[in-house]
Amino acid sequence: MGIVVLALWLALAVAPQPPPRSAPRPAQAARIEQLMKDGEAARQAELLEEAIRIYSEVVRLAPRKAEAWWYLGLAHYDRDNYAEAERAFARLVILDPQHGAALAMLGLAEYQNGKYDLALKHLLAAKTAREPLPAGTEMDTVARFHLIALLNRAGRHDLANVLLQEFAREKPETPLLIQAAGINLLRLPHLPGKVPPADREAVELAGRAVLLAWKGRHEDARRAAEALAAGFPGRPNVHYTLGYVHLLAADDDAMSAEMQKELEVTPGHVQARLQLANYWLKQGEAARGLPYAQQAVELAPEDFVAHQILGRLLLDLGRLKESIAELEQAVRLAPECLQCHTVLANAYARAGRAADAERQLRIRADIEKQSEALRTGAGVSK
Numbered sequence: 001m002g003i004v005v006l007a008l009w010l011a012l013a014v015a016p017q018p019p020p021r022s023a024p025r026p027a028q029a030a031r032i033e034q035l036m037k038d039g040e041a042a043r044q045a046e047l048l049e050e051a052i053r054i055y056s057e058v059v060r061l062a063p064r065k066a067e068a069w070w071y072l073g074l075a076h077y078d079r080d081n082y083a084e085a086e087r088a089f090a091r092l093v094i095l096d097p098q099h100g101a102a103l104a105m106l107g108l109a110e111y112q113n114g115k116y117d118l119a120l121k122h123l124l125a126a127k128t129a130r131e132p133l134p135a136g137t138e139m140d141t142v143a144r145f146h147l148i149a150l151l152n153r154a155g156r157h158d159l160a161n162v163l164l165q166e167f168a169r170e171k172p173e174t175p176l177l178i179q180a181a182g183i184n185l186l187r188l189p190h191l192p193g194k195v196p197p198a199d200r201e202a203v204e205l206a207g208r209a210v211l212l213a214w215k216g217r218h219e220d221a222r223r224a225a226e227a228l229a230a231g232f233p234g235r236p237n238v239h240y241t242l243g244y245v246h247l248l249a250a251d252d253d254a255m256s257a258e259m260q261k262e263l264e265v266t267p268g269h270v271q272a273r274l275q276l277a278n279y280w281l282k283q284g285e286a287a288r289g290l291p292y293a294q295q296a297v298e299l300a301p302e303d304f305v306a307h308q309i310l311g312r313l314l315l316d317l318g319r320l321k322e323s324i325a326e327l328e329q330a331v332r333l334a335p336e337c338l339q340c341h342t343v344l345a346n347a348y349a350r351a352g353r354a355a356d357a358e359r360q361l362r363i364r365a366d367i368e369k370q371s372e373a374l375r376t377g378a379g380v381s382k
Helices: 006-010 026-044 048-061 066-078 082-095 100-112 116-128 138-153 157-170 175-185 197-214 218-231 238-248 252-265 270-282 286-299 304-316 320-333 338-350 354-376
Strands: none
Touching: 026 048, 026 066, 048 066, 066 082, 066 100, 082 100, 100 116, 100 138, 116 138, 138 157, 138 175, 157 175, 157 197, 175 197, 175 238, 197 218, 197 238, 218 238, 238 252, 238 270, 252 270, 270 286, 270 304, 286 304, 304 320, 304 338, 320 338, 338 354
């Protein structure tokens, strides 16, 4: 069965509105209007094949009728006709490229068709569209989960981790959510439901551990993560997972010990280095954290977090010029990062560059305002 339930058909609030077009002839306009009524009746009666027939006729007569492409795509999707659903939603996105619901459904259809790179592109675009997908809807839930899955597959585990934490707080635990969390912490490229048998036990142990930790059940999480480490001591990212669980429980010393073990298993592990660098930063011993951050930047020069932590360590050591250079690079790599602007403003202020510091704080305030508007829907064009 298709992922999108029939109730979504009735969500007229997200149905795209047609762009301006030439008026059809009166007889044809009347025919189209009647077909749209017939299509609505078919949808209400759950007659999917009839709905497909009717909306196919509408788009033949009126190829720019966005609402008809929308319902045609949904009908094909719920009939598991994913190739036809993709075609309909792709046409709709051409007509209305800033409609989040259309982009999301295109991405979901592409996912079902195995076009994972395109699906990731369109699901990301749905989150930043001028008319974003309405938060809290069933479609939003489905789109967010598939976006997380695709980010894991693409190796963008850190962004997926942020989205996963939010998702796990809102949604009940399911086998697929456990797998998504385990894939994320073990930093694997698998999709939920497609984990190879050789990885399945480790993925499920890691997923259960981190989901428990996100719920604040730290002792249960620790036991699950320790079972993972006992069963798979030489596997990459296992000690990282246990260290992450300790981090969420605010046991920084235990976290540090596990990250050191991870580096013994995986010498090129960037995130373990960043956790150790941040550990020494919090301990007030920036000189001890500096080598870890420098190595992280060498290993992952496009990682804005690595540049940010290195910049903060240099700032604590009073090396202002070097610190500012690293923090400016962090801002270039992630202009939406609020903390990056805050720390850079602090560095500018300490260097006596008051105007630059004030400008960074203004940028941060603007980003916060835009983020709040997107979250609440304020100022979003319909």
